[in-house]
Each structure stands twice: as structure tokens, then as C-alpha cells.
Amino acid sequence: MLETKLCGVRLRNPTVLASGILGVSGASLAKVARKGAGAVTSKSVSIEERKGHPCPILLTYEAGVMNAVGLSNPGVDKIIDELRFYKQNSNAPLIASIFASKTKDFGICAKKISEAKPDLIEVNISCPNVEAEFGKPFAADVRMAAAVTRAVKKNTKIPVFVKLSPNVPDIASIAKSVEKAGANGITAVNTVGPGMIINIEAGKPLLANKAGGMSGPAIKPIAVKAVYDIYSAVKIPIIGTGGVTTGRDAVEMFMAGATAVGIGSGVYYRGVDIFKKVCDEIAEFMRRHGYNKIKEMIGIAH
Amino acid sequence: MLIEQPQMLRIKKIVDEAKDLKSFVFNHDLKARPGQFIIAWIPRVDEKPFGVAFQNRNKFAITVSAVGSFTKKMHKLKVGDYIGIRGPYGNGFKIEGRHIVLVAGGYGAAPLAFLADEAAKRNIHVDFIVGARTKELLPYLERMKRAGITTHVCTDDGSFGVKGFTTDVLKKLLDEGNVDKVYTCGPEIMMKFVIQLCDEHYVPCEVSLERYMKCGFGICGQCAVDPTGWCVCKDGPVFTKKQVKQITEFASYKRDASGKKVKL
Numbered sequence: 001m002l003e004t005k006l007c008g009v010r011l012r013n014p015t016v017l018a019s020g021i022l023g024v025s026g027a028s029l030a031k032v033a034r035k036g037a038g039a040v041t042s043k044s045v046s047i048e049e050r051k052g053h054p055c056p057i058l059l060t061y062e063a064g065v066m067n068a069v070g071l072s073n074p075g076v077d078k079i080i081d082e083l084r085f086y087k088q089n090s091n092a093p094l095i096a097s098i099f100a101s102k103t104k105d106f107g108i109c110a111k112k113i114s115e116a117k118p119d120l121i122e123v124n125i126s127c128p129n130v131e132a133e134f135g136k137p138f139a140a141d142v143r144m145a146a147a148v149t150r151a152v153k154k155n156t157k158i159p160v161f162v163k164l165s166p167n168v169p170d171i172a173s174i175a176k177s178v179e180k181a182g183a184n185g186i187t188a189v190n191t192v193g194p195g196m197i198i199n200i201e202a203g204k205p206l207l208a209n210k211a212g213g214m215s216g217p218a219i220k221p222i223a224v225k226a227v228y229d230i231y232s233a234v235k236i237p238i239i240g241t242g243g244v245t246t247g248r249d250a251v252e253m254f255m256a257g258a259t260a261v262g263i264g265s266g267v268y269y270r271g272v273d274i275f276k277k278v279c280d281e282i283a284e285f286m287r288r289h290g291y292n293k294i295k296e297m298i299g300i301a302h
Numbered sequence: 303m304l305i306e307q308p309q310m311l312r313i314k315k316i317v318d319e320a321k322d323l324k325s326f327v328f329n330h331d332l333k334a335r336p337g338q339f340i341i342a343w344i345p346r347v348d349e350k351p352f353g354v355a356f357q358n359r360n361k362f363a364i365t366v367s368a369v370g371s372f373t374k375k376m377h378k379l380k381v382g383d384y385i386g387i388r389g390p391y392g393n394g395f396k397i398e399g400r401h402i403v404l405v406a407g408g409y410g411a412a413p414l415a416f417l418a419d420e421a422a423k424r425n426i427h428v429d430f431i432v433g434a435r436t437k438e439l440l441p442y443l444e445r446m447k448r449a450g451i452t453t454h455v456c457t458d459d460g461s462f463g464v465k466g467f468t469t470d471v472l473k474k475l476l477d478e479g480n481v482d483k484v485y486t487c488g489p490e491i492m493m494k495f496v497i498q499l500c501d502e503h504y505v506p507c508e509v510s511l512e513r514y515m516k517c518g519f520g521i522c523g524q525c526a527v528d529p530t531g532w533c534v535c536k537d538g539p540v541f542t543k544k545q546v547k548q549i550t551e552f553a554s555y556k557r558d559a560s561g562k563k564v565k566l
Contacts, residue, residue, distance in 0.1 A: 022523035022531075024561040031531030043523070043561070051559045055341075055349035058517040060306040069522065074562035089529070201310035202386065204345040268521050 001286060002279055004038070004260050004294045006237050007159035007184045009093050009119045011038035011260060014250065014282070014294050015275045018241050018264030019044055019097040019122060019163070020069065022272070026085030033092035036276035038260065041095040042083060044124045047109050049075040053129070054208040061197055064216025064243070065265040068129040068194070068209035071099060076112045083116035093119035095161065098152075099127060101134045103144070107151035114156045121158050123148060123183075126165035126190035128213045139165035139190070142177045149181035159184035161239065164226070166192050166219070171226050172233035179234045187239040187262065189226045192219045216265035219243045224256045231257020231299050245269050247281020254294060255301040306519060308343040308386025314361070316381055319441035320434075322368040323409070324377055325355060328387065332362040335394030336417035337510055337540045340364060341518045343386030344379075348372045351515050351535070353413035353487070354390060356445075365412040365441060391518045392539045395508055399482025401427040403475050405468050405496050407488020408434055413510055414487050415442045418451050429454060429481075431471045433488070437462035469495045476503040483507065490553040490566055497543045507543040513556050524561065527551055 002013040016039045017023065017032045023043035032040050052072025059066055073079065076098070086094055096118035098109040110121055125138035125148050138144040145162065152160050162178040164171055166189035175186055191213025197206045205211070223242025230238055240253030241262025250261045266274045282294075291297055315327035332340070334354040342364065343349045350372050356363035368377045379385065395417050402421055404414040411432050418428050433456040434440045440462065446453045454471045455463025464471065469492065475481055476499055486496040487510035500507040513525035513534040520536030527534060528551045532541075546552050555563045 021521055022526065022533075024523040024557065025526050025528065025531070027528045027531040028523045028526035028533075029531070030529075031526070049560045049562060054347070055516055056308070056343060058522055062305065065521075067522075069516070072524075072560050074557075074560045078562055085529070197307070199308065199310065199345070199386065201384065202345045206307060206343075208346075208348065265521075268519065272520070 001283060001292065002294060006120060006239070006260055009159070011093060013038035013279045014260040015278050016095065016239055016260050016262045017041055017275070018262035019124065020067070021264040021267055026082035026089070029086045029094070030089040032272060032275070033090040035272045036279060037092060038275070039093040039095055039119070040086070041097050041122055041262070042079065043073060044071055044097040044099045044127070045073040045076045045079045045109065045113065046071065046099055047076055047105055047112070049073065049078070056207055059197065059206055060216070060268065063218035064214055065268055066195055066197060066207065066212040066214050067191065068207045068212035070209060071127060071130055076109050080113070080116045083118060087117065095120045095122050097122040097124050097163070099124040103147050103151045106148045107155040110152040111155040114158055118158060120161055120185070121152065121156060122161045122163055122187055123152050124163050124190070126163050128165065128167060128191055128194045129209055129211070137165055139174060140168050142173055145174050146177040146181035149178045149183050153182040161185040161187050163187040163190055165190050166222050166226050166242070172229040175230040176233050179236050183236060185237045185239065186230055186234065187241055188230050189223050189242050191215045192222055215242065216268070217243050217245060220249060224252055227253055227258050228256040228301065232302065244278070245274070247278050247285055250278055250282050251285050251297060254297040255299070257299045257302070259298060306388060308341070308388040310384045311387050313379060313381050313383050313385065317363070319365055321438035322377070323365060323439070323441055325363045325365045326376070327356070327361060327363040329360055330362060330387070331360045332357060332390055334362065334390035336397070336420050337394035337413050338390035338392045339539065340387050340389035341391065342376070343388070344372065344375055345386065347375055351518060353510070354416050355412035356416055356419070365409070367409050389518065391535055393537070395485055395540050397421055397424065397426070399426065401480050401482050403429045403472060403481050403484045404431065405472050405484060405486040405488070405492070406430070406432045407468060407492040408439070410487030410510070411441055414485060415445065417485060418446060419449055422449050422451055428452065429475055431456065431468045433457070433468035435459065468492060469499060472496060473499055476500070476505060481505050486510070494553045497546060500543060508540050509543060509546050510539050511541060511552070512539065514558055524557070
């Protein structure tokens, strides 16, 4: 009933661990899969090791989560062992997230990570938390987004999902350009903003990076609209990510056009069992409304 | 709605515990259990986790060793200065039995001192074994004495107490019998021996682990251990010895800020 497919990769259920949450090690990813995720996404890696920003890197506010981790990772060579550990210890499909600061490096990173044989590769061109270092994300520009997609596609045979930013005037045009450049799917969306929280006693921004990407319940309507717009513009599958916390949220994403849903901040609100809880809630909704397959709900809001 | 943000607290008192070791006392009802930790924030610097070292009605304290840039900055703070505190986080120790032994190595003494206080309040007999390289590095001796807790001191150089290892004292106490439970916090190589001794004597044991933490509430995954994926910040930092045996990286390696494995 809950089965879904992303580019021929079968997921036993449509919940996907979003990149950046519980994704530092293969063991952590395997735990999330054991707890019920249909697929997991590892934390974004670059060619070289990065320490990331000082703490605080992740906090919550009234309506969601805010983070500026700063893309910490041990470098792609080191992550291959983590991903191999995951593959040996889990059956749920693995999505490996990569990023780089230059188009060419995206290609190199894609080639290297392919050695770990992930089921899908996710290309993070939309992190809002390294602007001071890298400037505007590639996802903000139609041509740059396409160029990165081509560089990755040229270097791997594994299906490629491109993760888009909601912080653009016309996300559908970016989606179209990455589809044309060869993307096999789209993850939408990365965090919103960036935003800022100031501690008024300290008189200083809370996050060490000052600004951070917003996620969680607050951004769900933005994510749903982005998925809706992208679904109208492209034929490739979408992983709908942003504020999905309940089964009803997931159904909303399917109806907007998502084939699967990403869950990240939701782990904070409902624990690591959220994947199972959301699945149970989706199944209950489907039974009550006479849906037999996820597919029957995809895009029906159009 | 839950909100994970530091609260700015004024430093009420600073206690010189030992060489480069200070306790910072705050007037705040933290409601922590022994073994839990807080995360301290100095604006524009960084955030670091510290085990709760003391708690009494509306007061609590953390003990900070000046070992890195953050902790050195903390040592420059004065009474009346503010720092951000969030938490308490983690699971904490499960206090049980009538006679318990605490084995502290170095700065692992902090959470165990809080545990000793709480256990003594419940009329549990506490043997507190604390080891350090030299006498100048030993904290809490006066405090433990005042609380009526039997303290066994070990120094590597014999400058105070027994010359030798904490585990030698533990073995002696276990051999004497009547120990219901052992709690330990310190270098993992020491804790590995503690577990071994507890196994030999069929005594249960709880172990407090330390890993590089970022969020503190089980989301970022930075402190997840191999191969179970348990987050030390949320599923720990206290684990039973049975759980620790499943953690293959114990006493072997940990991950740094980037997620790279480094040898212990």
C-alpha cells in the first residue's frame, strides 16, 4: 500500500530521512532505517574535510527549527566507508548528498561517491548557510543550476536528484532547467530564509553563523507550494521536503505532486519513530478515503 | 511548544576547585538528574556541553577545566557576568542499591560528585574513588568530606592519597563484597577496566560517555556511536555496561567536529 518508486528505486514506504539530520555516520543512518524510514539521505559531503560553523548550529523557535551547521563533513573519501557500512547493514535505499563550491568539483565529488554505490545521488545546490563563504547558492540561478547538474550527470550513472532552494522568485524555472540538464528527480525544498534569532539578553544573534536556514512546521506551506509549482513544470519525480511532521502533511505533499516525502526537523518533534508514525497515519488516511496506492494521490490537487 | 534556546544566566559564584579547574555556580532551578548535562554558550565564541556537577534547591554548578579556547574564555569570566545555558539534556544515572561505588578519572569527577550528593541524601553508602595525575588536579575533596562521603584518592605520582590506579581501589572494594552498583566517568581506557572488574564480580555498572556534541537533543547526529547509532546526547550519556559492550568504538575511537574518526 505504501510502496513508492523513485527512478526505478523501490521504497517500502514514502518517508525519506532528509539530508543533514542524523546522517553523519553509516550507523546513525542504519538506525533511522531500522526505525522505519523508507530511504535515508546522508549528510552532504564535499571533496575536502570541513569543520563547519562553531556552535550553536541548531536551535528551535516557536514554529520550527533553525540551523547553520556549515556543511561540516569529513570529506568524500572518508564518507565512503560510512556509506558502505550502511549498505551492509540496511536494505532501505541510500541517497548520498554531495555539494561543492565549484561546478567542476560537483562532478569530482559525484564520481567519488559513486564508488559507495548509493541508490541515488542528491546534489545540494541550495544550502543557505555558507553564503558568507561561497556567495549565493547555485540554486538561485537557472544557468548555474543546470551547469552543476550536467557536471554531475557526466560523472555518474546513478540517478541524480537536485535539491532546490525555496528562496528564489521562480522555483519552477530552476526545476525545468535542471530537468533539461539531465536531472532524474528533484528534492524540494532546502531550508527557507535564512532567518535570524537574536537573544535579547545577550543582545547578539544566537547562531554562530548569525543567520540560519529555517525548517519545520513553519515552512510547510512554502514547501507545498514549491512542490506544486515544480510538479506543473517537470515530469521527473519530486521528494517533497519541508515541515512534514504528520501523515496528513505527507498526503498534502503527495497531492501537490511529491512521489516521496523528506522528514528532517520532524525527528525533533516526534522522535526518531516519526517515520513509522507518519506511515501509519498515511495508511489510515488512505484506508479511510479509499486510496490503494500512493500513486493515486500524487498531483491530484492540480 | 518546545524551544531549544539558551537562557542567559548570571554567574553567582566561581569556585577554584583545582589547578585550571573552576566551578561556576548559577541561581537557577535547573531540575537536572545526576548524569545529565547542560550546554553553555558564550555569545560570538562557541557552545560546549558540561555535566552538571552540583545542584541544590535553586542552585546548580558546572565544573570547567581550562583545556581549550572556549574553556579558557570561560575561566576569564567573573562573578556577575552572563553566559547562556540550555538543558538539562541526556538521560542521567539510575540511582539504585544500598552501597554504590563511583569511579572518577580526571574531570569525570563532575557528574559523579552530583550523583554522590544525591545518593548520600537517600542514605545510600557511597564510596567515591577519584584519580588524577597529581594532587593539584583533584577537585571536590572538601565537598565530599563535608557530605560524609567516603573518598578514595589516587594519584599517578603518589603526591596525594594512594599511588596507583582507581581500578586498584575498585577491585579491593569489590573483593570485600556488598557493592550493589558501580558508576564511572573518565577516560574510556579506565572505564573499560571498570567494566571488566564489574563483570568479574557480577556487579551492575553505569558508564557516562563523552562524544563531540552539537545540537544536544538527538537531531544533528554528530555524537552517534558505532554500530548502534545511539546518540550520546539523547540516548546517553549514561549507558549500562551491557550497552557499552555493544558500542564497538568504545575505548577505540570517536568522531570530531567534521565527523572524521579519531583515535582515543
